Amino acid sequence: MSETSPKLRAELEGIPTYKPGKPAAAEGPVAYKLSSNENPYPPLSGVMETVTAAACSLNRYPDMACTALTAELADRFGVPASHVATGTGSVGVAQQLIQATSGPGDEVIYAWRSFEAYPIITQISGAASVQVPLTPGDVHDLDAMADAITDRTRLIFVCNPNNPTGTVVRRAELERFLDRVPSDVLVVLDEAYREFIRDAEVPDGVTLYRERPNVCVLRTFSKAYGLAGLRVGFAIAHEPVAAALRKTAVPFGVSQLAQEAAIASLRAEDELLGRVGSLVCERTRVVDALRAQGWTVPETQANFVWLRLGERTVAFAEACERAGVVIRPFPGEGVRVTVGEAEANDIFLKTAEAFRKEM
Numbered sequence: 538m539s540e541t542s543p544k545l546r547a548e549l550e551g552i553p554t555y556k557p558g559k560p561a562a563a564e565g566p567v568a569y570k571l572s573s574n575e576n577p578y579p580p581l582s583g584v585m586e587t588v589t590a591a592a593c594s595l596n597r598y599p600d601m602a603c604t605a606l607t608a609e610l611a612d613r614f615g616v617p618a619s620h621v622a623t624g625t626g627s628v629g630v631a632q633q634l635i636q637a638t639s640g641p642g643d644e645v646i647y648a649w650r651s652f653e654a655y656p657i658i659t660q661i662s663g664a665a666s667v668q669v670p671l672t673p674g675d676v677h678d679l680d681a682m683a684d685a686i687t688d689r690t691r692l693i694f695v696c697n698p699n700n701p702t703g704t705v706v707r708r709a710e711l712e713r714f715l716d717r718v719p720s721d722v723l724v725v726l727d728e729a730y731r732e733f734i735r736d737a738e739v740p741d742g743v744t745l746y747r748e749r750p751n752v753c754v755l756r757t758f759s760k761a762y763g764l765a766g767l768r769v770g771f772a773i774a775h776e777p778v779a780a781a782l783r784k785t786a787v788p789f790g791v792s793q794l795a796q797e798a799a800i801a802s803l804r805a806e807d808e809l810l811g812r813v814g815s816l817v818c819e820r821t822r823v824v825d826a827l828r829a830q831g832w833t834v835p836e837t838q839a840n841f842v843w844l845r846l847g848e849r850t851v852a853f854a855e856a857c858e859r860a861g862v863v864i865r866p867f868p869g870e871g872v873r874v875t876v877g878e879a880e881a882n883d884i885f886l887k888t889a890e891a892f893r894k895e896m
C-alpha cells in the first residue's frame with residue numbers, strides 16, 4: 538500500500554479550529570454554562586409541540602427552499618421573498634457568503650477580535666483575512682476598516698454588537714463607513730444579537746440594506762429565539778447576493794424541525810420579547826455590579842459581557858469553573874461571560890468580586 542495520503546488543499550494548513558463554549562460539568566453541586574451566548578430559557582410556547590409533530594416525518598427530506606419560513610420572514614421584514622436566504626445557522630450563511638464572493642487572491646476584512654468563525658471560514662475559502670484591531674475601547678474601528686479596503690477586498694464583516702466584546706457601532710458612523718465602501722464590495726452586517734440591543738442609535742441593518750444593494754444582514758434563531766440546537770439562520774440581501782446564497786446552500790441543510798420551530802418561534806413574539814427584556818434587565822444588573830466591584834466593562838448591547846483580563850484570563854475562568862459557572866476565556870485577552878439565569882449570574886458576580894479583591 539502506498540504511504541501517501543489524499544492530497545488536501547494547502548489552505549487547510551494551520552486553520553484555527555472553532556472552539557465551542559465548554560459544556561457545564563456533568564458532576565458537582567452546580568454547573569451553569571455561560572460560555573456560548575445561549576439562551577437560558579427553554580424553547581418558546583408551541584415550539585416543542587411543533588417539533589414533536591414534525592419529527593413524525595423524519596423519514597422525509599425537508600422543504601429544500603424553506604418556503605414557509607422564507608415567506609414568514611419576508612412578511613415580517615417587509616422584503617421580497619427572493620431577498621431572504623436561510624441556512625444552517627447564520628455561521629452557515631456566513632460561510633456561503635464567503636464561498637460566493639471570495640477565493641485565492643481576494644481579501645476579507647473584519648475587526649479583531651470578533652466572531653471566531655470569521656478567520657476560519659475565510660481561510661477555508663483561500664482568501665486572505667485582513668484583521669483590523671478594535672479601538673482601545675473594544676469597538677470596531679470603522680475608519681481603519683475603510684482604510685484597509687483594496688481592490689482585492691470582496692467582503693467585509695461588521696459584527697454589531699460585536700462578539701465577544703458586546704460593543705456596537707451607531708448609525709452615523711456606520712453610514713459614513715458604508716459610504717466609503719465601493720459598491721462592488723459586499724458588507725455583511727452580522728446581527729446575531731440584534732434583539733438584545735436597547736441603544737436607539739444602533740441602526741437595524743435591514744433599514745440600511747434597503748438603500749444599499751451591497752449590504753447583507755445576517756440574523757439567527759440561535760440566540761434570542763433559543764434554537765441554537767436546531768441550526769437555522771438567514772440573510773436578507775438583494776439579488777444577486779441572495780441568489781448566490783441559494784446556489785451555495787447545502788441541499789436540504791435546514792431540517793424540517795428547524796424550519797417549523799423557527800416559524801412557531803416567530804409567532805410567539807410577545808413571549809420572546811418578555812424573555813429578552815428579562816435578560817436585558819439581568820445584563821444591566823450584571824454590568825452595574827461588576828462596575829461597582831471596580832471592573833472596567835465595555836458597554837454591551839448583547840447577551841454577554843467582556844472583561845479584559847489579559848494574563849489573568851485563564852486563572853479567572855478556572856475560578857469561575859470551580860465556583861460552578863463555565864465561561865469563555867480567550868487566553869491572554871479576556872473572558873466573555875453570557876448573561877444567563879439569575880442564579881448563574883450571581884455565582885459569576887460573587888467569583889468576580891472575590892477575584893478582584895485578590896488582584
Ligand SMILES: Cc1ncc(COP(=O)(O)O)c(C=O)c1O
Binds near residue numbers: 629757
Ligand atoms: C456574531 C455571531 N454571528 C454568528 C453566530 C453564529 O450563530 P448560529 O450559526 O448559531 O446562527 C454567532 C454565534 O455565536 C455569533 O456570535
